[in-house]
Amino acid sequence: MSKRARALFCSPLTTAILTAAAGGVSASTDGGMGNLNMVRGVTEVSQVAYDVHMLMMWICTVIGVVVFGFMFYVMYAHRKSRGVEAANFHEHLGVEIAWTVVPALILIFMAIPATSALLKVYDTDNADIDIKVTGYQWKWQYEYLGEGVKYMSELRTSLDEVYGREPKGEHYLREVTEPLVIPVNKKVRFLITGNDVIHSWWVPDFGVKRDAVPGLFTAAWARVNTPGMYVGECTELCGIGHAFMPVVVEVKSEEDYSVWLADKKEQAAVYASTVGKQWSPQELIEKGQQVYMRSCAGCHQPDGNGIAGVFPAVNGSAIVNGPIDGHIGILINGVAGSAMQSFADQLSEVDLAAVIHYKRNAWDNAVGDVVQPIDILNFKNAQ
Amino acid sequence: MAHGPAKGISRWLFTTNHKDIGTLYLWFSFLMFLLGGFFAMVVRAELFQPGMQLIKPEFFNQMTTMHGLVMVFGAIMPAFVGLANWMIPMMIGAPDMALPRMNNLSFWILPFAFAILVATLFMEGGGPNFGWTFYAPLSTTYAPDTVNYFIFAVHIMGASSIMGSINIIATIMNMRAPGMTYMKMPLFVWTWLITAFLLVAVMPVLAGAVTMMLMDINFGTSFFNAAGGGDPVLFQHVFWFFGHPEVYIIILPAFGVVSQIIPTFSRKPLFGYSSMVYATAAIAFLSFVVWAHHMFTVGMPIAGELYFMYATMLIAVPTGVKVFNWITTMYRGALTFETPMLFSIAFVILFTFGGFTGLMLSVAAADIQYHDTYFVVAHFHYVMVAGAVFSGTAAVYYWLPKWCGKMYNETMGKIQFWIAFIAFNITFMPQHFLGLAGMPRRYADYGLQFADWNMVSSIGAFMYGGAQLLFLFNVVRTITHGQPVSDAKVWEGADGLEWLVATPAPYHTFIKPPVISAGVEGPEWRVDAPAPAMAFKTAPEAG
Numbered sequence: 001m002s003k004r005a006r007a008l009f010c011s012p013l014t015t016a017i018l019t020a021a022a023g024g025v026s027a028s029t030d031g032g033m034g035n036l037n038m039v040r041g042v043t044e045v046s047q048v049a050y051d052v053h054m055l056m057m058w059i060c061t062v063i064g065v066v067v068f069g070f071m072f073y074v075m076y077a078h079r080k081s082r083g084v085e086a087a088n089f090h091e092h093l094g095v096e097i098a099w100t101v102v103p104a105l106i107l108i109f110m111a112i113p114a115t116s117a118l119l120k121v122y123d124t125d126n127a128d129i130d131i132k133v134t135g136y137q138w139k140w141q142y143e144y145l146g147e148g149v150k151y152m153s154e155l156r157t158s159l160d161e162v163y164g165r166e167p168k169g170e171h172y173l174r175e176v177t178e179p180l181v182i183p184v185n186k187k188v189r190f191l192i193t194g195n196d197v198i199h200s201w202w203v204p205d206f207g208v209k210r211d212a213v214p215g216l217f218t219a220a221w222a223r224v225n226t227p228g229m230y231v232g233e234c235t236e237l238c239g240i241g242h243a244f245m246p247v248v249v250e251v252k253s254e255e256d257y258s259v260w261l262a263d264k265k266e267q268a269a270v271y272a273s274t275v276g277k278q279w280s281p282q283e284l285i286e287k288g289q290q291v292y293m294r295s296c297a298g299c300h301q302p303d304g305n306g307i308a309g310v311f312p313a314v315n316g317s318a319i320v321n322g323p324i325d326g327h328i329g330i331l332i333n334g335v336a337g338s339a340m341q342s343f344a345d346q347l348s349e350v351d352l353a354a355v356i357h358y359k360r361n362a363w364d365n366a367v368g369d370v371v372q373p374i375d376i377l378n379f380k381n382a383q
Numbered sequence: 384m385a386h387g388p389a390k391g392i393s394r395w396l397f398t399t400n401h402k403d404i405g406t407l408y409l410w411f412s413f414l415m416f417l418l419g420g421f422f423a424m425v426v427r428a429e430l431f432q433p434g435m436q437l438i439k440p441e442f443f444n445q446m447t448t449m450h451g452l453v454m455v456f457g458a459i460m461p462a463f464v465g466l467a468n469w470m471i472p473m474m475i476g477a478p479d480m481a482l483p484r485m486n487n488l489s490f491w492i493l494p495f496a497f498a499i500l501v502a503t504l505f506m507e508g509g510g511p512n513f514g515w516t517f518y519a520p521l522s523t524t525y526a527p528d529t530v531n532y533f534i535f536a537v538h539i540m541g542a543s544s545i546m547g548s549i550n551i552i553a554t555i556m557n558m559r560a561p562g563m564t565y566m567k568m569p570l571f572v573w574t575w576l577i578t579a580f581l582l583v584a585v586m587p588v589l590a591g592a593v594t595m596m597l598m599d600i601n602f603g604t605s606f607f608n609a610a611g612g613g614d615p616v617l618f619q620h621v622f623w624f625f626g627h628p629e630v631y632i633i634i635l636p637a638f639g640v641v642s643q644i645i646p647t648f649s650r651k652p653l654f655g656y657s658s659m660v661y662a663t664a665a666i667a668f669l670s671f672v673v674w675a676h677h678m679f680t681v682g683m684p685i686a687g688e689l690y691f692m693y694a695t696m697l698i699a700v701p702t703g704v705k706v707f708n709w710i711t712t713m714y715r716g717a718l719t720f721e722t723p724m725l726f727s728i729a730f731v732i733l734f735t736f737g738g739f740t741g742l743m744l745s746v747a748a749a750d751i752q753y754h755d756t757y758f759v760v761a762h763f764h765y766v767m768v769a770g771a772v773f774s775g776t777a778a779v780y781y782w783l784p785k786w787c788g789k790m791y792n793e794t795m796g797k798i799q800f801w802i803a804f805i806a807f808n809i810t811f812m813p814q815h816f817l818g819l820a821g822m823p824r825r826y827a828d829y830g831l832q833f834a835d836w837n838m839v840s841s842i843g844a845f846m847y848g849g850a851q852l853l854f855l856f857n858v859v860r861t862i863t864h865g866q867p868v869s870d871a872k873v874w875e876g877a878d879g880l881e882w883l884v885a886t887p888a889p890y891h892t893f894i895k896p897p898v899i900s901a902g903v904e905g906p907e908w909r910v911d912a913p914a915p916a917m918a919f920k921t922a923p924e925a926g
């Protein structure tokens with residue numbers, strides 16, 4: 001199903017339009033033969049982008065028809081097989097000036113809407129909400145500035161679907177653990193940066209595509225006029241998982257958004273209390289395996305054996321099987337100058353404890369000790 | 384000095400003859416074309432369906448990267464250097480290139496560069512996996528260790544290109560026959576002269592970029608490392624300051640080839656010769672000042688975006704002049720459609736199409752939607768494949784009889800053309816749709832909504848690959864079994880010094896320079912005594 005179709009389904013307002021739209025949508029439900037053009041999208045920016053795109057396309061089409069039409073006429077009429085004699089002219093100042101000046105005028109005509117469209121893109125002032133978007137290998141982190149809400153958004157599609165061991169679901173590669181949530185009709189500013197390599201955060205329906213460059217913050221904005229689910233992608237090559245870090249944004253009504261945000265804040269509070277809880281080894285293994293598959297397997301591989309020369313094996317690794325502090329340290333601090341990033345900000349203490357415990361007791365590793373979230377917290381505090 | 388070619392392998396290893404070196408370049412580039420094509424087939428096979436079927440994402444990234452690098456630096460650029468070697472001395476009435484030993488060197492370091500590059504695929508960590516544009520820090524901090532070999536290979540390629548272009552500049556400036564003024568040079572020579580200046584100007588910039596990478600990776604500098612106070616965006620500026628002129632390095636000689644072929648088969652001189660020269664120079668100049676149109680999504684200040692948008696749009700003017708001139712050359716000619724002409728006409732149509740999408744891409748607000756999607760992939764394949772590769776193919780068919788004295792099989796040539804033309808469009812036209820519908824480039828896997836067009840595109844790609852094998856077969860078959868041609872002119876409408884020397888072109892041509900009439904301008908020129916065809920046949924060999 002196309003993303004616009006999903007947007008329609010998810011919106012409470014649109015049940016009425018749904019039946020009417022179904023006809024138009026069905027063309028693009030299968031393999032997408034009917035998807036030929038850019039989306040018009042749901043923001044001012046995406047709509048001006050679409051409008052200049054269409055304008056340029058039509059101008060080029062008209063020029064193309066004229067130029068190629070003339071060319072085909074020549075190819076038909078001036079064939080030697082029709083017995084024509086070649087003329088011998090090879091210069092004409094008049095036409096040469098004409099075909100320099102006329103295209104230049106057309107360009108000036110194009111530059112006007114192109115300029116005003118770009119001004120729209122850069123109109124990032126007076127935002128109602130600021131969200132920091134950070135690109136990680138290979139997931140996104142969303143932080144609601146000033147709200148204390150921050151979470152990771154990762155691909156939910158399983159590797160089994162990717163590798164054909166399971167049938168592909170209808171949202172294949174377009175589903176995440178937790179979408180970005182924003183309210184409708186509010187000016188949302190995205191402050192975009194990267195953590196490791198350059199990524200690029202793209203939501204076609206918003207007309208927002210911005211490179212997430214480490215060490216640089218840039219701003220883009222959207223005021224969405226229709227609630228729904230909008231799917232985008234990472235568009236800057238960022239390594240193995242480049243195709244596997246979609247962007248999903250859920251646009252909610254203002255009330256729903258406030259409820260959601262309050263909920264998120266409460267979750268954070270509740271979570272803080274679980275850090276002190278003692279987890280059973282079994283719980284840790286189960287949770288740890290999930291975390292590992294989601295956050296580590298992309299590099300270290302599901303079997304823990306890594307990729308020779310690029311990502312070391314964690315199966316049988318001296319660090320993983322060694323003293324616990326060294327192992328925690330590598331996750332909290334990462335390894336500077338390598339792809340091994342710091343997970344201190346990305347994973348919760350519970351997740352970190354679980355994945356460490358899992359690795360120490362999975363595959364050929366059998367350390368046997370138990371790591372608790374509180375150990376992680378203590379380690380962090382000691383630093 | 385030997386009078387004819389040396390025997391055996393030493394002929395090729397030690398040759399300083401421009402024709403031999405041209406041949407080496409051409410065969411080498413064809414080999415690279417097949418290799419790069421093979422990588423593309425792996426990529427398209429994996430993209431045939433959603434899901435990962437044949438290879439893993441890490442190998443996929445290596446394949447796309449190697450495809451781009453091998454095609455740009457190994458196939459297209461050396462092919463045109465090969466054509467330059469063969470044709471420029473013959474077109475300007477020179478006995479050889481100005482710097483023949485350097486010519487040998489600049490060819491023979493190339494195979495080493497590519498051997499090193501390809502060998503990384505078999506090393507621990509695999510080959511380069513960061514795209515042909517190798518953006519830092521993916522290509523520095525996050526790259527496999529083999530990136531050092533990649534850097535070394537790029538340095539060698541750069542050295543080869545710089546030497547090759549210095550040679551071309553020296554030849555054109557110093558070795559023109561008496562009376563061969565600049566404004567009488569065939570357009571192929573003109574486009575190469577300008578291209579060679581572009582190369583000399585930007586290859587050192589590329590070398591600088593990879594050297595900074597080398598320092599960042601091995602010696603603790605932080606040019607591109609934000610953590611150390613550097614800037615990843617700096618890499619993109621440096622790369623594209625090389626990269627955008629590079630795309631014109633690829634296309635200008637192709638313009639030159641087409642400007643030779645269209646008049647021949649229209650039996651009419653090239654229209655607007657001097658405006659063609661000025662347009663080429665204008666394009667070359669503009670190509671230095673538009674680089675950041677590849678970076679519209681990086682978050683430049685708006686003034687920068689506006690400037691780069693306007694400057695990029697401007698390129699359409701001289702490009703348009705060229706297209707109009709080609710079409711007007713055909714107008715009221717007496718057209719025939721031999722294989723080189725078919726490829727040249729397809730060049731004009733499809734290149735112009737790529738120019739249209741280029742114009743659309745130059746509009747920054749729309750480019751935000753197009754950038755790094757398959758729409759861009761489609762754009763540059765229209766200009767680079769239907770542009771550079773088609774014109775290279777046309778050149779081979781056009782000059783092959785002159786080179787080896789045998790005529791290729793016209794029917795097979797036409798069949799190859801039609802397969803290539805149709806397959807090319809089946810491959811790349813749908814990529815416009817994919818990009819507009821939202822499929823990013825360099826994706827190892829994609830959502831189900833992109834499945835159909837990807838399958839169509841893959842089928843087209845396999846057909847296109849097949850057409851190249853037919854090309855190879857036709858060329859080899861011509862050399863071994865072709866109909867001998869002895870007419871110096873080969874093509875009824877051909878014009879230029881290269882068509883005055885005997886067919887096949889003797890090992891040494893223009894040992895005595897021909898003299899070209901003064902007082903005749905532009906494409907219309909006449910050769911005075913001594914008739915060059917006589918000059919080399921009877922004259923004793925020099926040295």
Ligand code: HEM
Nearest residue numbers: 630634676677699738741742744745754755759763766767
């Ligand atoms: C009218 C002339 C042209 C214009 C206005 C133009 C414009 C552009 C623009 C704006 C982009 C950046 C798109 C993006 O990444 O979002 C681009 C990409 C590209 N163009 Fe062109 N172009 C023109 C002709 C050519 C020619 C003649 C070639 C080469 C033969 C070429 C090769 C490329 C390549 C290789 C890329 C993609 C580079 C990459 O990101 O890998 N273009 N073009």
Ligand SMILES: [Cu+2]
Nearest residue numbers: 234236238242
């Ligand atoms: Cu990415």
Ligand SMILES: [Cu+2]
Nearest residue numbers: 627630676677
């Ligand atoms: Cu460019």
